Structure formats: structure tokens, C-alpha cells
Amino acid sequence: xxxxxxxxxxxxxxxxxxxxxxxxxxxxxxxxxxxxxxxxxxxxxxxxxxxxxxxxxxxxxxxxxxxxxxxxxxxxxxxxxxxxxxxxxxxxxxxxxxxxxxxxxxxxxxxxxxxxxxxxxxxxxxxxxxxxxxxxxxxxxxxxxxxxxxxxxxxxxxxxxxxxxxxxxxxxxxxxxxxxxxxxxxxxxxxxxxxxxxxxxxxxxxxxxxxxxxx
Numbered sequence: 613x614x615x616x617x618x619x620x621x622x623x624x625x626x627x628x629x630x631x632x633x634x635x636x637x638x639x640x641x642x643x644x645x646x647x648x649x650x651x652x653x654x655x656x657x658x659x660x661x662x663x664x665x666x667x668x669x670x671x672x673x674x675x676x677x678x679x680x681x682x683x684x685x686x687x688x689x690x691x692x693x694x695x696x697x698x699x700x701x702x703x704x705x706x707x708x709x710x711x712x713x714x715x716x717x718x719x720x721x722x723x724x725x726x727x728x729x730x731x732x733x734x735x736x737x738x739x740x741x742x743x744x745x746x747x748x749x750x751x752x753x754x755x756x757x758x759x760x761x762x763x764x765x766x767x768x769x770x771x772x773x774x775x776x777x778x779x780x781x782x783x784x785x786x787x788x789x790x791x792x793x794x795x796x797x798x799x800x801x802x803x804x805x806x807x808x809x810x811x812x813x814x815x816x817x818x819x820x821x822x823x824x825x826x827x
Contacts (some may be wrong), residue, residue, distance in 0.1 A: 616672045617823055618704040620741045625734035629726045631714025635661075636734040639706045641668065644676065647706045654708055662713040665727065667694035668706040672743075674698075684711075688723035696731040702740075707731050742823035746788035748775070748814040749798075757805055758783055764804045772797055773821040786814075788821055 623638040635658070639650045647668045655664055667679035667690050677698075679690030693707050709730050718726060753761055765772055771793040776786040789797050798811055 615743045615745070615818060616674075616703045617701055617740055617742050619702070619735075620739040620820070620822075623734050623738045625730070625737055627726075627730055627733060628714075629722075629729075630716040630718060632716065632718065632726070633712040633714065634726055634730040635710040635712075636730045637708045637710070638731075638734050638738055639708075641670065641704055641706045644668075644670065644678070647678070650706055651708060654710060658710045658712075660712070661710045663689065663711040664708060665689035665693060665711065666706065666708040667691075667697060669694070669697050669703045671703060674703045684723060685720055688720050689727045692724045692728040693731050696728055696735070700735060707734070740823040741820040743818060743820050745791055745816055745818050746773070746821065747791055747794045748817055748819075749787045749789055749794075750784050750810075750812040750814060751787060751801065752782050752784045752810040752812070753805065753808065754782055757808060761785070761801070761805065761809075764801060768793075768797055768800065770824075775819075788817075788819055791816065 619638055619640050621640065624636065626633060626635040628634070637650070637654060641647050641650070651664065651666060658664065663682045663684055665680060665682045665684060670676035677694060679694045681687065681689040689709065693709060697705055697707060709727055765774065771790050773788040774785060775788050778784045801809060
């Protein structure tokens with residue numbers, strides 16, 4: 613299981629609902645100080661906005677959760693933003709929605725839907741990562757074996773993530789392999805390449821790799 617799931621890099625998006633503009637900003641963060649820095653920067657960038665609503669979750673166990681309606685009716689902005697992050701099981705993530713009021717009141721239900729939609733839509737643009745314990749392995753092989761090796765790696769998608777490769781008189785691939793799949797991957801590659809590879813385990817590290825729902 614992932615230690616946690618977050619986003620790889622900042623994301624921004626915007627929607628308009630009944631003339632109000634909702635601008636959503638997502639940031640990968642590690643501390644509450646990070647959150648404060650991003651929030652202050654956006655307040656400075658959008659001084660004429662009516663609201664700067666936010667929520668964030670921090671920690672591998674999601675133990676730190678904060679939110680703010682920032683002047684919207686109680687419970688109509690911060691809680692729905694936070695709920696989207698919780699439903700996606702995300703952490704180390706800050707979501708800020710900057711609202712420019714367009715003159716048409718949305719009502720409590722309309723605001724909840726608007727803030728929920730704003731964050732959900734922005735998340736669709738994000739590249740998710742999982743921070744997870746992986747065995748790092750160097751696999752060295754001859755050039756004629758590279759195509760077959762890459763093909764076999766494609767069959768192991770979800771268990772192996774290529775990290776790097778280097779070229780000398782041979783080719784060395786650095787792989788991140790899920791702990792539970794190390795022996796399976798090693799046996800598979802050895803069998804398919806007739807044992808004509810060098811396998812060097814570098815140790816377990818906690819690293820970020822791409823995440824999908826079926827990871």
C-alpha cells in the first residue's frame with residue numbers, strides 16, 4: 613500500500629458559475645508553513661478577490677486537516693474542499709479556491725456544489741504520485757537484449773517503475789520495484805532473458821512514483 617498519495621506538481625484551473633469566477637490552485641506541500649506561504653502569495657496575487665477559501669491535509673496518516681470558508685457562509689467552502697481531498701484519499705496537498713463574486717447569490721447548496729466542482733475538476737488535471745517503499749535495483753544487460761527487456765517491463769507495469777538508465781559497453785537500468793513483487797520480477801526477467809543479466813539490489817527506499825487507481 614502507498615505510504616501516501618499526493619500530486620506531483622502544482623495545478624490551476626477555473627470555472628464560472630452564474631457570473632462568479634472560481635479559480636482553483638492545488639499545491640503539493642509538506643508543512644503548515646508551506647501552506648501559509650502559498651496562501652499568502654495567492655492573497656497578494658488576487659487582492660480584489662472576494663474569498664480565498666482553502667483546505668489542506670498533511671501527514672502520511674492524514675492527521676493534520678485544516679480548512680477555511682474565508683467569509684463564505686459557514687460550511688459552504690472549506691468543508692466541501694476538504695471532503696474532495698478526503699474522498700480521493702490524498703494528503704500533503706493544499707487546495708485554494710479564489711472566488712470573484714459575480715453578483716448572483718448561489719445559496720448554501722449552490723456554493724457547496726461550486727466549491728466541490730472546482731476542486732474535483734482541478735484534480736482531473738493533476739498527475740498523482742504515490743510515496744511508497746520500493747526496492748531499487750540495477751539490471752545490467754547487453755545491447756541486443758534491450759528491446760526484449762523493455763517489452764517484458766511493459767508486461768510488469770504496476771509492479772516496476774523505470775527510474776534511470778546508463779550506457780557504457782552494456783546498458784544498466786535502474787528500477788523501482790514494489791517490495792512484495794521483487795522476487796516475482798527477478799524470476800520473470802531472468803527466465804525471459806535466459807539469465808543473461810546482472811541483478812544488483814540497492815536497498816529499500818521510500819520514493820515517489822506515478823499513481824493510478826489500479827496501482
